[in-house]
Amino acid sequence: MIRNFLSTLIIIIILANILSCSRKEPVTPVINQSEEINALSKTSENVYILTAPRWKAKQTAAVEQAGGTVTFSHEESGIGVVTASAPDFLAIVLKNRAITGGSIDMMIPWQPPTEFVRFEETAITPGDETFFPLQWNMQAINAPAAWAAGYTGNGVRVAILDGGIDSNHPDLVPNLDIASSTSFVPGIPFNLDVGGFWHGTHVAGIVAAADNGMGVIGVAPEATLIGVKVLQGGSGYFSWIIMGVIYAATTANADIINMSIGATFNKDCLFEEPPGSGNFVRYPGECALLVAALNQAVSFASSQGVLVVCSAGNSGLNFDHSYDYTVQPAEASNGIAISATGPVNFAGGGTDFRRFASYSNSGHSLVHVAAPGGDDTLYPFGLWYYDMVLSTNVNGWAWADGTSMAAPAAAGVAALILERFPNMSVGALKNKLANTADDEGKTGHDAQYGRGFVNAYRACTE
Numbered sequence: 001m002i003r004n005f006l007s008t009l010i011i012i013i014i015l016a017n018i019l020s021c022s023r024k025e026p027v028t029p030v031i032n033q034s035e036e037i038n039a040l041s042k043t044s045e046n047v048y049i050l051t052a053p054r055w056k057a058k059q060t061a062a063v064e065q066a067g068g069t070v071t072f073s074h075e076e077s078g079i080g081v082v083t084a085s086a087p088d089f090l091a092i093v094l095k096n097r098a099i100t101g102g103s104i105d106m107m108i109p110w111q112p113p114t115e116f117v118r119f120e121e122t123a124i125t126p127g128d129e130t131f132f133p134l135q136w137n138m139q140a141i142n143a144p145a146a147w148a149a150g151y152t153g154n155g156v157r158v159a160i161l162d163g164g165i166d167s168n169h170p171d172l173v174p175n176l177d178i179a180s181s182t183s184f185v186p187g188i189p190f191n192l193d194v195g196g197f198w199h200g201t202h203v204a205g206i207v208a209a210a211d212n213g214m215g216v217i218g219v220a221p222e223a224t225l226i227g228v229k230v231l232q233g234g235s236g237y238f239s240w241i242i243m244g245v246i247y248a249a250t251t252a253n254a255d256i257i258n259m260s261i262g263a264t265f266n267k268d269c270l271f272e273e274p275p276g277s278g279n280f281v282r283y284p285g286e287c288a289l290l291v292a293a294l295n296q297a298v299s300f301a302s303s304q305g306v307l308v309v310c311s312a313g314n315s316g317l318n319f320d321h322s323y324d325y326t327v328q329p330a331e332a333s334n335g336i337a338i339s340a341t342g343p344v345n346f347a348g349g350g351t352d353f354r355r356f357a358s359y360s361n362s363g364h365s366l367v368h369v370a371a372p373g374g375d376d377t378l379y380p381f382g383l384w385y386y387d388m389v390l391s392t393n394v395n396g397w398a399w400a401d402g403t404s405m406a407a408p409a410a411a412g413v414a415a416l417i418l419e420r421f422p423n424m425s426v427g428a429l430k431n432k433l434a435n436t437a438d439d440e441g442k443t444g445h446d447a448q449y450g451r452g453f454v455n456a457y458r459a460c461t462e
Contacts, residue, residue, distance in 0.1 A: 046085050049239055049293050050093065050102040052078045058098045066093035072239070074246050077300040079293055081105070081239045101293075103286035110241075110261035111163075111199055111234035112274040112314070117385040117399045129217045131397060134390050136346050137206070137372035137409060140353035143219050145457035146416055147211075153220025153415035155422065158207050158256045159248035160408075161241065162200030163234065164193030165227035166394045169201065174210040175218075176225045180252045183229035184240040190229040198394040199234065199404065200227065203260045205392030206408035207415070216391055219412025219456060220419075226252045231261065234274075238290045241329070242297045245308070249301035255418055257306055258411040259335075260404035262313040264327045276314035276359065276402075291328055298332040302426050308335035309411040311403035312361040319363030320447055330366060336430055337366050339448060340373025340406035347383035354440050356448045360403055367450035368430065369437045371409035374401030409454065416460040436462050 048068070052059045055073045059080060063070050068084035078100075086092070093099050138144065157177070167178055167190075183190040193200065208225050209218035230236050230244040241261070248254040264272040269287040270280040298308050313327040330337035340357040343350045356362075356370070358377040374388035388399035410433065417432050418424060424432065436459040437452025445451050 046083050046089075047105040047237070047239065048082045048084065048090060048102055049105050049242070049290060050080045050082055050099050051289065051293050051296060052080070052098060052100050054078045055080050062093060062096040062098040066096070068093060072243055074300070076303075077246060077296050079242060079246070079296055081243065101286075101289045103289040105237050105239045106283055106290060107235055107237045108263055108271055108283060109235045109274050110231055110263050111404070112276050113234065117388070129211065130214055131216050131390055134386065135216055136343060136353055136386075137374070137389050137405075138217065138219070140341070140372045141219065141409060141413065141453075142455050142457040146460050147221070149457065149461055151416045151419050151460040152211070153208060153223030153412065153419050155224075156220065156256065156415040156418045157224045157226060157252070157254045158220070158258060158411055158415055159226040159228050159252055159254035160200055160204045160207065161228045161230050161244045161248065161257060161259045162203055162261065163231045164189075164191055164198050164200055164229055164394075165204050165225070166198060166201045166392070167191035167227070169205075169392050169394070171209040171212065171215040171392050172201070172204055172225065174212060175208045175221075175223060176204075176227065181227035182247065182252075184243045184247070185229050185232045185236065188229065188232060190227040193229075193394070194233045196394070197398060197400065199260070200229070200231075201394055202391045202398060202400055203258065203404060203408045206389065206405060207258060207412045209392055215397060219409055220415035223412070223415040226254055228252065238294060242293055245294075245297040245301050249304045249306045254306055256411050256414050257301060257308045258408050259308065259329055260311045260402075260407045262311055262327050262330055262403070264313060264315055264317070264325055266324045266326070272315065278315065291326065291332075294329055295333045298329060299334045302334035305426055307414055307426050307429050308332070309407050309414065310335050310337050311407040312337040312339045312367055314359045314402050314404075315361055316359050317361050318447055319361060319366040322363075327361060327366070330361070334426070336368035336410075336433075338403060338407045338410045339367045339370045339450065340375075340401075340403045341370055341453065342373060342375030342401060343387050344375070345382070345387065347386040350387070354438075354453050356441065357401070357403075360406075360448070362447040364445060364447050364450075367447065369410060369434055369451055370440065370449040370453045371406040371413075373403050373406030373409075374399070376401060413454045413456045413459050416456055420460050433459060
């Protein structure tokens with residue numbers, strides 16, 4: 001376990017850009033209705049998501065009678081994924097009372113294009129968690145005290161629904177359940193993504209990078225990680241995510257699901273693209289149905305005793321006043337959403353780790369608790385990247401910031417709680433996470449911090 005900080009650390013910075021989604025002021029949505037998206041360019045014209053109270057033989061029969069084929073179904077959640085070639089398939093199948101709703105499936109961006117700052121692998125020097133002195137996020141949530149008290153997340157299973165996880169990373173290998181990891185992106189394995197920054201790998205390290213005497217350490221360094229690939233390059237179909245949630249809650253036997261993903265859109269199916277940009281474009285499909293199906297999947301996971309943790313989003317919006325918009329899956333029923341905080345000039349001695357991040361969404365009804373996600377907007381010079389969150393990346397380590405980095409910190413704290421209270425219900429776990437959080441911002445429940453800023457030590461010892 002971590003005992004001492006290194007007094008010095010040789011770091012080689014090889015890239016000069018940071019997470020593009022957060023280097024900006026909070027935005028006001030600008031709807032660009034002229035940017036119509038061709039249906040065939042964004043979604044498969046013959047893949048549909050259908051819903052029913054439960055999915056049984058009569059639902060499958062209704063699909064087949066309408067000329068479709070069921071490729072995935074789940075009885076308890078009442079969700080089916082269907083292919084059909086007839087252009088009027090949806091209209092026909094919805095006439096059957098066995099099916100209560102349906103929409104063409106949609107591929108949308110769930111994560112922004114990501115730029116980042118990373119370490120060269122040669123920056124490693126022998127020591128106990130080489131980069132721990134730069135992990136201000138662990139200090140912020142009092143994680144070392146939780147570890148010293150004997151809580152490391154041992155025995156708790158956390159599914160990372162995201163892009164690819166580097167299955168060869170030395171900080172992740174000790175905790176990664178490869179046999180249970182899978183991909184819902186056709187033809188691409190769970191341990192593959194695109195580009196030089198693998199979002200899922202960074203998120204996984206925040207939850208459970210191993211205590212192995214090198215690199216970084218996660219909030220719950222002995223929890224088990226399950227990689228569930230539902231995105232490719234930050235984009236994915238609703239069906240991939242829905243199937244991933246159900247898989248994690250059943251076959252993978254997860255205790256916690258982390259979804260550091262988010263899409264903001266309105267009732268007219270105008271989606272924010274890319275996420276966090278404030279630019280809204282039109283997509284085809286029935287957004288209300290797709291959201292309902294996603295909600296059914298999350299509710300099913302909760303009914304199975306699985307806590308679903310989501311990022312609140314990086315648009316700088318207060319959802320107490322953004323009545324025409326929703327952010328999903330952050331607002332999905334029975335899940336919890338996490339807002340972000342970050343310091344200013346950590347490299348120069350800044351220690352206000354609980355300062356609300358400039359980009360983070362907020363809202364009394366949205367935010368359950370806050371956690372460290374990093375920030376760089378207010379300190380654009382010098383070692384600004386130190387204000388971001390350092391974690392694992394494909395072939396090395398990287399700084400990045402966003403509510404994507406806050407959600408896994410909260411998920412890690414939840415894993416520490418479950419280690420101590422392994423039979424705790426989802427409702428009790430949500431309350432424990434909130435009741436042991438430190439009150440920040442306005443007294444009591446507020447729009448930015450929800451019910452407080454997570455405290456790992458309090459969470460597993462009170």
